[in-house]
Amino acid sequence: VSLLLYAGPDGEKAWPKKYPFCGGVFQSPIDFHKDILQYDSNLLPLEFIGYNVSSTDRFTLTNNGHSVKMYLSPTMYIRNLPFEYTASQLHLHWGNRNKSEGSEHTVSGKHFAAELHIVHYNSEKYPDVTAAMDKADGLAVLAILLEIGPFNPSYEKIFRHFRNVKYKDQMVQVPGFNIRELLPDRLDEYYRYEGSLTTPPCYPSVLWTVFRHPVKISQEQLLALETAMYCTESDDPEPLEMVDNFRNVQEFHERLVFISFHE
Ligand SMILES: NS(=O)(=O)c1c(F)c(F)c(S(=O)(=O)CCO)c(N[C@H]2CCCc3ccccc32)c1F
Numbered sequence: 001v002s003l004l005l006y007a008g009p010d011g012e013k014a015w016p017k018k019y020p021f022c023g024g025v026f027q028s029p030i031d032f033h034k035d036i037l038q039y040d041s042n043l044l045p046l047e048f049i050g051y052n053v054s055s056t057d058r059f060t061l062t063n064n065g066h067s068v069k070m071y072l073s074p075t076m077y078i079r080n081l082p083f084e085y086t087a088s089q090l091h092l093h094w095g096n097r098n099k100s101e102g103s104e105h106t107v108s109g110k111h112f113a114a115e116l117h118i119v120h121y122n123s124e125k126y127p128d129v130t131a132a133m134d135k136a137d138g139l140a141v142l143a144i145l146l147e148i149g150p151f152n153p154s155y156e157k158i159f160r161h162f163r164n165v166k167y168k169d170q171m172v173q174v175p176g177f178n179i180r181e182l183l184p185d186r187l188d189e190y191y192r193y194e195g196s197l198t199t200p201p202c203y204p205s206v207l208w209t210v211f212r213h214p215v216k217i218s219q220e221q222l223l224a225l226e227t228a229m230y231c232t233e234s235d236d237p238e239p240l241e242m243v244d245n246f247r248n249v250q251e252f253h254e255r256l257v258f259i260s261f262h263e
């Protein structure tokens with residue numbers, strides 16, 4: 001995948017040329033606005049099993065040139081979805097230091113500062129995420145909207161390692177911690193819809209759960225996220241800042257988003 005996934009001639013408008021699904025159906029992200037939302041009383045709070053990972057375990061954090069991602073433990077999984085989904089990795093999307101509006105999903109046309117995604121795969125039907133990622137019922141991604149507020153010590157457990165993954169392909173070990181701390185308090189209030197990966201190959205294989213309530217991180221933490229990393233390798237003579245790595249919202253016609261809460 002070209003370095004310039006999000007900018008310049010190879011930006012998202014060019015994705016469908018090489019990745020046909022990116023120009024297809026059920027694309028994510030989308031804007032959540034009143035006339036496409038429908039309350040669904042069957043939407044239960046998600047249950048997280050094995051999310052409280054011991055600090056003697058380690059998560060690998062790595063810069064893959066278009067996001068910073070952390071591999072999660074296969075002992076972590078979600079119940080109360082149509083199938084059991086096992087955690088694969090988490091990663092973030094953000095803007096830049098002059099425009100902290102880098103979330104992928106928007107609410108009534110409004111971007112949040114950034115967005116955390118926790119990618120899971122259907123471990124009841126598929127052996128691993130690679131087998132699952134192009135299947136309609138293959139993936140479940142949790143999305144947490146991030147906004148500015150007080151310093152967040154839980155997010156700092158990841159953010160403090162950014163200086164060790166500044167450049168593409170660098171990696172560092174992060175001591176285990178309770179990944180549940182990264183989620184908002186109200187797990188019972190979320191948006192739910194069938195969508196896609198928001199990066200190439202854009203497979204329409206994702207059951208999205210976007211929590212209604214944003215989580216707060218400090219201005220300084222957000223600035224660190226926006227300025228710490230590069231898309232390029234450490235020896236590249238022309239370093240490229242890793243910024244604005246979010247896809248724009250996609251057309252959403254004749255589809256509904258189900259909500260577990262009353263407006
Ligand atoms: N927004 S999103 O749709 O959730 C989303 C991304 F935005 C995104 F950048 C990636 S990435 O790996 O390319 C870099 C950061 O992980 C993924 N990874 C998925 C899909 C691609 C292949 C793969 C293989 C194993 C595990 C996860 C994934 C992703 F799912």
Ligand SMILES: [Zn+2]
Nearest residue numbers: 091093117198
């Ligand atoms: Zn993502």
